[in-house]
Amino acid sequence: MNLQFVVDGLLAGSMIGLGAIGVTLTYSILRFSNFAHGDFMAWGAYATLAVVGAIGAMFGKIAPMAPLSFGWPLIAAVIVGMAITGLLALLLDMMLFARLRAKGQAIIVVMASFGASMALRSLLEFIFSSRPTYFSRAIQIAMPVGFGIRVTPDQIALLLLTAVLVLGVHLLMTRTQTGRSMQALSQNAALARIVGIDVAKIVRVTWIIGGALACVAGVMIGILIQIRPFMGFDMLLPMFAAAILGGIGSVPGAVLGGLIIGMAEAGAVQLVGAEWRAAVSFIILMSVLFVRPIGLFGVRER
Amino acid sequence: MRQTVLDVRDLEAGYEPGVPIVRGATITVDKGEIVVVLGPNGAGKSTLIKAIAGLVPITGGTVLLDGKDITAAPAHTMVRLGLAFVPQTENIFPLMSVEDNLKVACGILMPRETPARIEEMYGAFPDLARQRRTAAGNLSGGQRQMLAIARALIVHPKVLVLDEPSAGLSPKFVSMVFEMLAGIRKSGVTILLVEQNAKAALAIGDRAYVLVEGKDRHEGIASELWNDPVVAELYLGQRRLNPERDRHSGKGSAA
Numbered sequence: 001m002n003l004q005f006v007v008d009g010l011l012a013g014s015m016i017g018l019g020a021i022g023v024t025l026t027y028s029i030l031r032f033s034n035f036a037h038g039d040f041m042a043w044g045a046y047a048t049l050a051v052v053g054a055i056g057a058m059f060g061k062i063a064p065m066a067p068l069s070f071g072w073p074l075i076a077a078v079i080v081g082m083a084i085t086g087l088l089a090l091l092l093d094m095m096l097f098a099r100l101r102a103k104g105q106a107i108i109v110v111m112a113s114f115g116a117s118m119a120l121r122s123l124l125e126f127i128f129s130s131r132p133t134y135f136s137r138a139i140q141i142a143m144p145v146g147f148g149i150r151v152t153p154d155q156i157a158l159l160l161l162t163a164v165l166v167l168g169v170h171l172l173m174t175r176t177q178t179g180r181s182m183q184a185l186s187q188n189a190a191l192a193r194i195v196g197i198d199v200a201k202i203v204r205v206t207w208i209i210g211g212a213l214a215c216v217a218g219v220m221i222g223i224l225i226q227i228r229p230f231m232g233f234d235m236l237l238p239m240f241a242a243a244i245l246g247g248i249g250s251v252p253g254a255v256l257g258g259l260i261i262g263m264a265e266a267g268a269v270q271l272v273g274a275e276w277r278a279a280v281s282f283i284i285l286m287s288v289l290f291v292r293p294i295g296l297f298g299v300r301e302r
Numbered sequence: 303m304r305q306t307v308l309d310v311r312d313l314e315a316g317y318e319p320g321v322p323i324v325r326g327a328t329i330t331v332d333k334g335e336i337v338v339v340l341g342p343n344g345a346g347k348s349t350l351i352k353a354i355a356g357l358v359p360i361t362g363g364t365v366l367l368d369g370k371d372i373t374a375a376p377a378h379t380m381v382r383l384g385l386a387f388v389p390q391t392e393n394i395f396p397l398m399s400v401e402d403n404l405k406v407a408c409g410i411l412m413p414r415e416t417p418a419r420i421e422e423m424y425g426a427f428p429d430l431a432r433q434r435r436t437a438a439g440n441l442s443g444g445q446r447q448m449l450a451i452a453r454a455l456i457v458h459p460k461v462l463v464l465d466e467p468s469a470g471l472s473p474k475f476v477s478m479v480f481e482m483l484a485g486i487r488k489s490g491v492t493i494l495l496v497e498q499n500a501k502a503a504l505a506i507g508d509r510a511y512v513l514v515e516g517k518d519r520h521e522g523i524a525s526e527l528w529n530d531p532v533v534a535e536l537y538l539g540q541r542r543l544n545p546e547r548d549r550h551s552g553k554g555s556a557a
Contacts, residue, residue, distance in 0.1 A: 180405055187397055188392055193376075194355065194377060194387050196381035196409050196410055197378055
């Protein structure tokens, strides 16, 4: 068996994991499954693409930072894109989810997120067309790193970025007052208010974090594969599988779940064929849930 | 000199519009006092203090804290205004450590002040200090109550409001919790509590109110109330009550 699946799996797992963090935070704090989360990824990728284009129009052609396929405009654009996607998530919440939440039925909010997902996707198709596009058409040479594994510089950079982001979110959740407030809110919303937590503010922070991370995941997909309006929707099931596998509400769980799903998919492509890709991750998900219904890092409510 | 900390006037409150559960309750709590609200099941005791804490919609009346109108202020602003509330159940975050339970409540303190304040709480509640890394959900019932009270005290509230602190505790822990409250009062904290366990609450209280059908029907000095025939009647024979008669005794006798 070719060990290349390890790198492929880590990369797929990073994209899934970054998305799954948003899914798991939204679920644990707002108590609904946001099916529009995948489309935040696509919006993030397109927003970043648009900013890259704007920077190109302003500063002319800028050479990529060798050996990477991209230069500083993409890095600057991702940061802007994260802000745009965070605000998009916030706007969607204000316009749609918050109003429905006030009526108090979770299933209505879930259905609304389906609708929002379709609307967001169609809007992208309308603005950018459904033809795939790319950040860069340059072809990178993969370097052999031993054991038959080859890695491109872009892939290494993106894996490092994922590690930094995951660590950052983990520290935010466990070491800061905002993170503790998010934990508190997910465990007992009424008590969170009693101890002085401004629930509306924490909800806003949650959307911004989820949106920003989705943007990064979308840009990763854009750099390594391609950008198209359906790119995020296709990630939806693996993301939810990762969030549930890791245990809803757990940031490390979502990332580990993402890596497991990503590796399993990459391995399955080699062992049983690409058409089984999605099935394998769900078989893993179901078998874990049979043994441990609360997920790997989930904790039973007491 | 008496200084009123909490002044609740003609409060009306309820979960559903048009269905008031608290129907014109008036109670006051003076600085340094323990005031107990008693009453039969369904009298609206819990609703009354939840309304004071901003958790139940208020439809009439006012709540003043240190003279400032806090009627229907959003629940999350109450600690900043000086009112700390300890709910009856689910009053800790079970999956967070004891220390994080305390830290998360320190949002209104200066970040620099927080560690010292947490150490002060550990000093006052050594049981918590020993288990600072334990998930709060693994604490015993009495320790949970201790944690919930420490969490409320940590922000220097002007008044500590508790909903049945003895509920669900074994007798050993009940007396522990009441001793703890008496000690907290000695340190200068003003306390308002609702209790089913009238005997234990009156033993530590200064004054008490009896709430019946959402109204304060009787008020008196806590130590005298236990043997007060009107209280017995309010508890046992509320339906046959003559409202004119029970008004005259008790009121005005408060210290």
